[in-house]
Amino acid sequence: MKSNGLRRSFKNLQSEKSEVRNQRSGVSLFYLLISVFSLLIGCNFQVPKDPYTLVQNLPTDPETLNPVTANSAYASSVSGYIYEQLFELDNETLLPKPKLAKRWEISPNGLQYTFYLRDDVKWQDGKPFTVDDIIYTYDRIQDPKVDAAPLRSYYRDVIKAEKLDKYTVRFTYRQPYFRALYMLGLMTVVPKHVFNDGQDFNSHPRNRNPVGTGPFQFVEWHTGNKIVLKRFEGYWSKLWDIRQIVFKIIPSELTTFQLLKKGDLDLIDISPLQWAKQTSSKKFLNQFAKHQFFTPFGVYNYIGWNSKKPYFKDKRVRWALAHLVDKEELNKKLHFGLFYPITGPYYPLGPNCDKDLAPIGYDLEKAKQFLKEAGWKDQDGDGILEKDGIPFRFTLMFSTGIQFYEQLTPILRSNFLRAGIELDLRRLEAVTLFKKMQEHDFDAIMAGWGRGAGGEDLYQIWHSSQSEEGSNYISYANPEVDRLLEEGRREFNEAKRQTMYKKVHRILYDEQPYLFMFARPDLVARHLRFKNVKEYPVGLDMREWIVE
Structure with missing residues (x-):
C-alpha cells in the first residue's frame, strides 16, 4: 500500500524509488521517509456503499503525483495506479515481463538497450502513447533544472536516447551498468503532450492532476482529506474488478486501525502490536484477512x-x-x-x-x-x-x-x-x-x-x-x-x-x-469481500482481486 499501485509490497519499485526515489533508488526511493503529517481528523470516513470501491489510508498527503520528482513511497502509492513502465516484474520469478514495451533487446557488449513498444496504448485523455513520451521523460530526468537529482544518478552513464521509429527507442551507455535494463524498463513514463506546454515541470499543475496510461485515472485530491481514483475504462489491458480507489489521509496509526475495524477502511498496514495482540479474535478474522511477507523490496x-x-x-x-x-x-x-x-x-x-x-x-x-x-x-x-x-x-x-x-x-x-x-x-x-x-x-x-x-x-x-x-x-x-x-x-x-x-x-x-x-x-489487513488474493514473493497483486 506504500508502493507500486499494483503490488502492496513494492515500496519504491517505480524507477527504483527506494533506491531510486527513495534512494531516490534507490531505490529510493524516499520510502524514502517512513513519515506522516500531523493533521487533524475532521472529516467523515464512511466507505461508499459500492462494494467495488476499495478504501485505504495514507498517513500523509504525497508531496506530488509526478513520478519524476516525487521522493516518497506515499507518492508512488497513488501514482502507481495511474502511470506505468516499459516492463514489470513477474510475481513469481521477479524477472522482467512486457508491459508498455512488448519486447526488448540488449547488444552483445551490454551498452545498447532497444525497446519495442505496444502500438495500442493511449493516455487517459485519448492521445497515443509513443516513443516521444519516453524520450521526454528521460530528458526531464537528465535536466538539471528538474528536481530529480537522486533519480538522475542512475542514468549518469546514458549518453544517448534515440527514436528509431514511432514505437522503437534505443538507449546507449558509455560503460556497462548491471542494473541498466531495470532502470530503463522501470522508468515511469509521463506524457510529453501534457507537460511540454512551457510551464515549469517542478510545479506543473498536472503534478496534482495526473494523466497516465495505467488502469486508474485521477478524479480529485482534497489535501488533508482524500485522493480519489476511478477505473480507466479505456485501459489497454484487462480491466480490474475494483472500480474505484479512495485514499483517506489519516495521520494516526491508531485512528487508522479503529476505522478499519469499523468497516470504514478496506486495506491498511498494521503495526506489530496490532498484528500480535489486536487482530486474532474471531470477530476480526470473520471480517478481515491478515498477510505477512518479507520481501527484497522491503x-x-x-x-x-x-x-x-x-x-x-x-x-x-x-x-x-x-x-x-x-x-x-x-x-x-x-x-x-x-x-x-x-x-x-x-x-x-x-x-x-x-x-x-x-x-x-x-x-x-x-x-x-x-x-x-x-x-x-x-x-x-x-x-x-x-x-x-x-x-x-x-x-x-x-x-x-x-x-x-x-x-x-x-x-x-x-x-x-x-x-x-x-x-x-x-x-x-x-x-x-x-x-x-x-x-x-x-x-x-x-x-x-x-x-x-x-x-x-x-x-x-x-x-x-x-x-x-x-x-x-x-x-x-x-x-x-x-x-x-x-x-x-x-x-x-x-x-x-x-x-x-x-x-x-x-x-x-x-x-x-x-x-x-x-x-x-509487511503486515497487512484486508477486507474479506476481496477474493482471489494470493501472496507472492513481491506481496499482493491487486489486479487479480475479485469483489464478492
Whole structure:
C-alpha cells in the first residue's frame, strides 16, 4: 500500500524509488521517509456503499503525483495506479515481463538497450502513447533544472536516447551498468503532450492532476482529506474488478486501525502490536484477512549521524551510540519478534549481506569506554559529557505519528542519558523533515530506506559524490566505498559483485555512519469481500482481486 499501485509490497519499485526515489533508488526511493503529517481528523470516513470501491489510508498527503520528482513511497502509492513502465516484474520469478514495451533487446557488449513498444496504448485523455513520451521523460530526468537529482544518478552513464521509429527507442551507455535494463524498463513514463506546454515541470499543475496510461485515472485530491481514483475504462489491458480507489489521509496509526475495524477502511498496514495482540479474535478474522511477507523490496529503519557535526566525527562515538541501543530487547518488546535486527543496508536474507557480522549488542560500560577514549568527559559534574567546550547534547529529528518512533525515542533518550548524552527530540512533518535532510540541517535523523528491483546499488546513498544532490544526507565519505560502488556498477558477474558489496557492508559496519536498526516485514489487513488474493514473493497483486 506504500508502493507500486499494483503490488502492496513494492515500496519504491517505480524507477527504483527506494533506491531510486527513495534512494531516490534507490531505490529510493524516499520510502524514502517512513513519515506522516500531523493533521487533524475532521472529516467523515464512511466507505461508499459500492462494494467495488476499495478504501485505504495514507498517513500523509504525497508531496506530488509526478513520478519524476516525487521522493516518497506515499507518492508512488497513488501514482502507481495511474502511470506505468516499459516492463514489470513477474510475481513469481521477479524477472522482467512486457508491459508498455512488448519486447526488448540488449547488444552483445551490454551498452545498447532497444525497446519495442505496444502500438495500442493511449493516455487517459485519448492521445497515443509513443516513443516521444519516453524520450521526454528521460530528458526531464537528465535536466538539471528538474528536481530529480537522486533519480538522475542512475542514468549518469546514458549518453544517448534515440527514436528509431514511432514505437522503437534505443538507449546507449558509455560503460556497462548491471542494473541498466531495470532502470530503463522501470522508468515511469509521463506524457510529453501534457507537460511540454512551457510551464515549469517542478510545479506543473498536472503534478496534482495526473494523466497516465495505467488502469486508474485521477478524479480529485482534497489535501488533508482524500485522493480519489476511478477505473480507466479505456485501459489497454484487462480491466480490474475494483472500480474505484479512495485514499483517506489519516495521520494516526491508531485512528487508522479503529476505522478499519469499523468497516470504514478496506486495506491498511498494521503495526506489530496490532498484528500480535489486536487482530486474532474471531470477530476480526470473520471480517478481515491478515498477510505477512518479507520481501527484497522491503524497508529498513536507521538513525543517521550527520558527519559534519562535531559529536559524530569520531568512529568511537558512533560505536558507543550503537552499544546504547538494545535491538534484541526492542524487537521483543516493541515488535513481538517480527522485525529483523540488521547490521547494514543490504537485504538481510540476500547475497550482498555479510551474514557473519553480528548485531551490536547493548553494553553501557563499553559505550562509556568508547566515549572516554574519544575525549568526551563530564568536566563540570552536571552529568553531561563535554569535549572542547561542547556539551554532548544533540537533536534527533523524525516524522510525526509513527508509533514505533514514539515508543523508541523515550528509550533512546533514557539510555543515552545514562552515558552522559542529552538527547532532544523533534517531530516534524514529512515535507519539512525531507527539506532538512536535503539541506543537511540536522544533527541526527530517524527514517527508513526501501530496496528496489534488479539488484542492490547503493551508489546514490553512500557514494561521496551524492552528498550534495543525491541521498547521501549524512555526508558520508570513504574512498574505498566509492571505489567498490563504482566497480560494482560495472560488474555483471554476480558472484564478483556480491564480494564487492560484502566489503561495502563490512566497511559500513566498522564505521557505523548509521545506527542500523531493523528490517521490517509487511503486515497487512484486508477486507474479506476481496477474493482471489494470493501472496507472492513481491506481496499482493491487486489486479487479480475479485469483489464478492
